[in-house]
Amino acid sequence: MASSSYSNPPCAACKFLRRKCLPDCVFAPYFPPEEPQKFANVHKIFGASNVSKLLNEVQPHQREDAVNSLAYEAEARMKDPVYGCVGAISVLQRQVIRLQKELDATNADLMRHACNEMANNSALPGTNPGHNYSGSPRGSSRFNENNPGFYYPPNYNPWSGGPSGDHDQEGGSDV
16 A cells, blocks of 8 residues: 655645645745635736746745735736736825825814814903903013913013012012
8 A cells, every 4th residue: 555755735836736746845835725815816917937936036035025925916916907906005095195184174173273262262361351460569460562372470580481489580679
């Protein structure tokens, strides 16, 4: 009784091509028998001979990436024979552009809303004509007359970087 010394099932490529899968088969590591459609697509688009040549020319550590790229392109070509994966990339790029425009419009709306909220809620101390906020020793509000949008808290000296306390740097007395 003759027994076979080769007990592993043939790879998907050898099975598809109906040939004996040898131990040094270039396709075996990348086209396992569980994924026959992967090789069928690659063979239909690129041809087994071209794939074999490509795998022999590529460095061994790059072969898996090359096979994955071929399989992705073959599957994309099966779905879209004209553009392949370039068509998918183009669709994704258009989607990114559309989403970026939508994000920009939403950010502009948020900024507009925030500015409107600030304008509507400008009842800060000192802005009400009937209210005199006298937190400073001089008894006047600490709004900058040149730019009324900035409020300086009491005892704030912008030249010192913080509250001025008793060390007034304007050169005069607070009394």
